[in-house]
Amino acid sequence: xxxxxxxxxxxxxxxxxxxxxxxxxxxxxxxxxxxxxxxxxxxxxxxxxxxxxxxxxxxxxxxxxxxxxxxxxxxxxxxxxxxxxxxxxxxxxxxxxxxxxxxxxxxxxxxxxxxxxxxxxxxxxxxxxxxxxxxxxxxxxxxxxxxxxxxxxxxxxxxxxxxxxxxxxxxxxxxxxxxxxxxxxxxxxxxxxxxxxxxxxxxxxxxxxxxxxxxxxxxxxxxxxxxxxxxxxxxxxxxxxxxxxxxxxxxxxxxxxxxxxxxxxxxxxxxxx
Numbered sequence: 001x002x003x004x005x006x007x008x009x010x011x012x013x014x015x016x017x018x019x020x021x022x023x024x025x026x027x028x029x030x031x032x033x034x035x036x037x038x039x040x041x042x043x044x045x046x047x048x049x050x051x052x053x054x055x056x057x058x059x060x061x062x063x064x065x066x067x068x069x070x071x072x073x074x075x076x077x078x079x080x081x082x083x084x085x086x087x088x089x090x091x092x093x094x095x096x097x098x099x100x101x102x103x104x105x106x107x108x109x110x111x112x113x114x115x116x117x118x119x120x121x122x123x124x125x126x127x128x129x130x131x132x133x134x135x136x137x138x139x140x141x142x143x144x145x146x147x148x149x150x151x152x153x154x155x156x157x158x159x160x161x162x163x164x165x166x167x168x169x170x171x172x173x174x175x176x177x178x179x180x181x182x183x184x185x186x187x188x189x190x191x192x193x194x195x196x197x198x199x200x201x202x203x204x205x206x207x208x209x210x211x212x213x214x215x216x217x218x219x220x221x222x223x224x225x226x227x228x229x230x231x232x233x234x235x236x237x238x239x240x241x242x243x244x245x246x247x248x249x250x251x252x253x254x255x256x257x258x259x260x261x262x263x264x265x266x267x268x269x270x271x272x273x
Contacts, residue, residue: 028067028156028242029207030060030266035247035258037075044253050078055258059242063097064271067152075256086111093176099153100124104176118180124148134180144174144183151175154186155242162190162214163240172223184220184231191215198237200260203245207265213239 037053053075061067071091078084091106106118120134128146149157149171161169169188193212197204216238219230233250236258243265247258 026211026241027062027268028059028152029239030268031243032056032058032262032264032266033243033260034262036261037073037249037256037258039254040248040257041255042253046079047253048077049080051254051256052076053256055247060266061097062269062271065269066097067095069093069095069151091176093151095150095152099150102150102174102176104180106176106180118176118178120176120180122150122174122176130174130183132174132181137179140181142181146172148172148174148183155238158188158190158216158218158238159240159242161188162193162216162238163212166190170226173220183223185223185226186221187219187226187230189217189219198245200245202260202263203243205263205265208239208241208243211240213237213245 035055039051056072058070073089076084076086088109094103102122108116117136119136122132130144130146130148132142134140154173167190171186173186174183193214195210217235220232221230235248236244237246238244245260249256
């Protein structure tokens with residue numbers, strides 16, 4: 001998940017450079033983006049021979065009112081032998097503008113089988129721990145060690161880090177995926193900025209003209225296992241206003257490419273506080 005999907009929080013926690021940037025940063029753009037998925041690379045006996053799919057991503061809100069994300073990914077994987085497998089994952093989240101609370105609902109269906117659901121909320125405590133309250137798949141309450149970032153807060157930290165001219169960001173991230181009980185250690189690597197026109201015609205819009213973007217790669221690890229192989233790697237070009245293009249989803253034995261096919265940018269509401 002983009003959720004874009006897009007991710008130690010101590011590195012970016014209110015440094016002087018980060019504070020200065022936050023005062024003049026572009027607001028995250030309210031937008032809807034669609035990406036067509038195709039198979040970029042495949043290796044190993046278990047890797048698919050063909051793949052296709054689509055991601056639809058809706059983002060709205062503001063730092064005052066909070067942020068709403070709606071995400072759907074449909075993927076069809078065709079193995080070298082046997083029937084194709086179709087997965088359909090949907091998520092809806094709300095994240096407080098101050099990054100302190102997070103509500104999430106995730107539904108996953110494979111080959112039209114029974115839908116797996118995760119439904120819950122998470123809140124940060126004063127001692128940097130994360131309290132999670134799940135309604136589905138079963139009623140559960142637990143705590144995870146922080147500091148912790150939620151997805152939109154993570155995205156903003158990546159943009160701040162990139163705008164400050166830095167290339168690395170480590171962060172512990174919780175996004176409600178999986179069974180809703182798991183967080184990830186992440187490492188983000190940021191490349192050099194550019195304002196050159198993108199390849200996709202749909203991204204050549206006035207609202208994105210002359211806005212910096214950076215190539216970004218985020219590796220996700222099980223907690224405490226950053227010295228090993230990542231369980232998932234997400235790469236994309238990240239605009240300063242939070243829009244993403246040129247996706248690459250690396251699952252280990254295969255890589256999916258996501259090409260932007262539709263983009264609708266909407267006005268970002270002004271803060272009323």
